[in-house]
Amino acid sequence: MRNLLPxxxxxxxxxxxxxxxGHGPYFDAPPAGVRFVDLGARHVxxxxxxxxxxxxxxxxxxxxxxxxxxxxxxxxxxxxxxVPRRLVxxxxxxxxxxxERRGGWARFSQRFSIRHFYPWADGIVTPSRGAxxxxxxxxxxxxxxxxxxxxxxxDDALYAAAAEPVDHPWFAAGEAPVVVGAGELSERxxxxxxVRAFARVRARRPCRLVIxxxxxxxxxxxxxxxxxxxxxxxxxPGFAANPYAYMARAGxxxxxxxxxxxxxxxxxxxxxxxxxxxxxxxxGPAETLENGRYGPLVDVGDDQALAASxxxxxxxxxxxxxxxxxxxxxxxxxxxxxxLAVLGLG
Numbered sequence: 518m519r520n521l522l523p524x525x526x527x528x529x530x531x532x533x534x535x536x537x538x539g540h541g542p543y544f545d546a547p548p549a550g551v552r553f554v555d556l557g558a559r560h561v562x563x564x565x566x567x568x569x570x571x572x573x574x575x576x577x578x579x580x581x582x583x584x585x586x587x588x589x590x591x592x593x594x595x596x597x598x599x600v601p602r603r604l605v606x607x608x609x610x611x612x613x614x615x616x617e618r619r620g621g622w623a624r625f626s627q628r629f630s631i632r633h634f635y636p637w638a639d640g641i642v643t644p645s646r647g648a649x650x651x652x653x654x655x656x657x658x659x660x661x662x663x664x665x666x667x668x669x670x671x672d673d674a675l676y677a678a679a680a681e682p683v684d685h686p687w688f689a690a691g692e693a694p695v696v697v698g699a700g701e702l703s704e705r706x707x708x709x710x711x712v713r714a715f716a717r718v719r720a721r722r723p724c725r726l727v728i729x730x731x732x733x734x735x736x737x738x739x740x741x742x743x744x745x746x747x748x749x750x751x752x753x754p755g756f757a758a759n760p761y762a763y764m765a766r767a768g769x770x771x772x773x774x775x776x777x778x779x780x781x782x783x784x785x786x787x788x789x790x791x792x793x794x795x796x797x798x799x800x801g802p803a804e805t806l807e808n809g810r811y812g813p814l815v816d817v818g819d820d821q822a823l824a825a826s827x828x829x830x831x832x833x834x835x836x837x838x839x840x841x842x843x844x845x846x847x848x849x850x851x852x853x854x855x856x857l858a859v860l861g862l863g
Contacts, residue, residue: 518542518583520669524853526550530862535571537564561586565594572600579603579860585612589630592637603861605640609668610778611648611800612655631655636662640859644668644779647800664859668779669852671788671844679765679789685727687752693723694768694831697791699760699782702732702753704775707796710820711773712738716745717824724768724831725750729757765789769830775817777801787811788844790837792830794823811835811843 518534519542526532532551534542538559547553554571558564572594580601582591588606595604612631616624635641635656641663643649649663656662687695696715700706708728715726726747728738735753742751757763760782764770770786772795777783779801786793787805793812795802796819806812813829815822845851857863 518581519544520672520849521853521856522551523548524669524849525857528853528857533571533575533577535568537561561590565590568594569598572598577601579605579862581605581607581856581860583607583609585627585630588638589634592634596637603639604637605642605856605859606635606638607642608648608652608778609644611651611776613651614776614799628655632657639861640664642666642856642859645801645804647804648778651800664855666855666859667847667852668781668784669849670781670784670847672849675761675785675788678759679761681759681762683762683766685752685754685763687725687727688763688766693725695725695727695763695766696769696771696827696831697727697729697763697767697786698771698773699729699757699764700772700774702728702730702734702738704734706730706732707773707775707818708734708738709741710796710818710823711771712741712747712751713745713820714771714773714823714827715751716742716747717820718828718831719747719750721828722831725752727752727754727763727767729754729760729763731756761785761789764791767791768834769794769827771823771827772796772802773817773823774798774802780805784844784847787840788847790841792834792840794826794830796823807843811840 522532533554534551535554535556537556556564556567578601582588643652643663643665644667646665649665650660653660653663698708698711718724742748764786770791770793772780772783775798777798783793783795783805795814796817797803797814798817803814813826815826
């Protein structure tokens with residue numbers, strides 16, 4: 518949404534972003550042509566009356582929503598008001614795998630809403646075919662009812678940010694290549710596998726590892742690096758406002774997730790021409806890398822295979838222009854065209 522809304526506005530559409538405190542895409546200020554509408558609530562359920570009032574007063578031609586609770590509220594609001602004329606809901610993850618980790622009531626309520634309410638939508642969008650097939654099965658719908666539209670990732674702002682300097686000594690000219698990872702330091706991202714793989718690579722050649730992001734597993738990852746004898750070559754600097762500058766200068770970008778809807782960081786690194794490797798987790802990476810064409814895929818948790826792939830990429834990096842071409846389908850302009858078509862605004 519963060520990249521998509523300004524693109525819609527640049528094309529002359531009136532865009533309202535309905536906001537709930539603490540939720541939704543973050544903007545320092547409203548992008549040109551985008552109006553922020555505060556629904557005056559801290560939870561989707563308590564925002565429902567304000568959503569009804571907004572729809573009745575403004576009568577938008579189309580609405581795009583994201584994530585299950587918001588989708589559910591929008592579907593019921595349209596049911597009650599008859600507005601908007603076209604409603605498109607989006608889910609960015611492989612839902613069935615996410616449901617496995619949820620409690621009984623939360624799992625039941627989400628399954629129920631997908632099965633009974635999502636068929637009311639005029640369009641259903643996911644960022645990958647795997648996530649789309651999974652959602653269609655849960656909703657009891659034919660696969661063609663779900664439209665796969667990639668995430669809008671690549672634009673001039675990405676390349677401008679990547680060109681900015683990096684304030685980290687390991688990225689200076691002449692230093693050993695750096696393997697970069699990025700994301701929340703959580704079990705789902707499985708950076709422990711990346712640390713183990715890195716230790717294998719470091720045993721045979723000079724290199725370093727930087728993992729950008731915050732999370733509960735930070736101390737455990739540092740302890741693992743120390744246990745493996747690579748603490749001096751591993752850095753976890755925390756949140757980076759501009760991770761793209763790190764990615765663009767990396768010898769390799771590695772994504773080790775156990776579960777992804779699409780893997781935006783993987784797409785960003787690919788767009789910058791950085792060699793990439795990913796776990797073959799559900800559901801997006803295999804599609805992003807076209808089953809290994811643009812970067813190797815390894816089994817989830819397989820640090821030995823990951824190490825071999827990282828070593829190969831550092832020793833013989835692929836052509837950067839070839840990698841950039843692999844991310845062209847994620848350009849903001851192309852993705853916006855597809856969303857506008859689904860919304861009936863194209």
